[in-house]
Amino acid sequence: MLPPNLQQWTSSIIASLNANGYDMLRPELILAIIARESSGDRWALNAEPRYQYLWDVKQKKPFRKMTSVEYCSAIPPDDFPTIAGDPDQEWTAQRCSWGLMQVMGAVAREHGFRGNYLTTILEPYMNIDYGIRHLWLYCYEKGNNSTTEALKRWNGGGNPNYADEVLTLQNQILSVV
Numbered sequence: 485m486l487p488p489n490l491q492q493w494t495s496s497i498i499a500s501l502n503a504n505g506y507d508m509l510r511p512e513l514i515l516a517i518i519a520r521e522s523s524g525d526r527w528a529l530n531a532e533p534r535y536q537y538l539w540d541v542k543q544k545k546p547f548r549k550m551t552s553v554e555y556c557s558a559i560p561p562d563d564f565p566t567i568a569g570d571p572d573q574e575w576t577a578q579r580c581s582w583g584l585m586q587v588m589g590a591v592a593r594e595h596g597f598r599g600n601y602l603t604t605i606l607e608p609y610m611n612i613d614y615g616i617r618h619l620w621l622y623c624y625e626k627g628n629n630s631t632t633e634a635l636k637r638w639n640g641g642g643n644p645n646y647a648d649e650v651l652t653l654q655n656q657i658l659s660v661v
Contacts, residue, residue: 546594
């Protein structure tokens with residue numbers, strides 16, 4: 485049997501996979517990512533101030549190339565757009581990974597999240613849905629249908645063992661379900 489901190493997300497995972505037609509992704513893989521990324525904690529948050537890929541919420545495209553000074557700044561450039569609030573909150577929130585699947589704020593924006601504040605993606609079903617969309621993009625739309633390669637891109641290459649760690653967790657989950 486799965487630990488309760490993971491088991492509780494199974495129905496949301498299956499609902500998202502079915503709603504989006506992503507039946508090639510296995511629920512156990514998504515549970516493994518959740519186990520690895522947040523240990524099943526829906527409130528997990530990780531500031532990643534060196535994250536460079538940001539989303540222009542007004543033009544619905546990647547934010548322009550930044551200078552090295554802008555990139556290192558805690559203050560957004562004057563032309564950095566926001567949907568609500570001030571640019572500081574959007575600038576910071578896009579450079580954080582959020583919730584169960586640790587979805588980057590900029591990635592949620594890219595995949596169509598239009599809520600005023602990125603804190604909303606802490607809601608478990610929403611977080612799982614945006615995480616699955618992004619994994620699908622990496623694995624099947626931009627990838628070569630390789631789960632291993634998709635997991636390497638998911639992690640951004642920061643941990644060369646990441647894909648193996650997630651796949652090991654997936655096998656452990658499969659052995660108890």
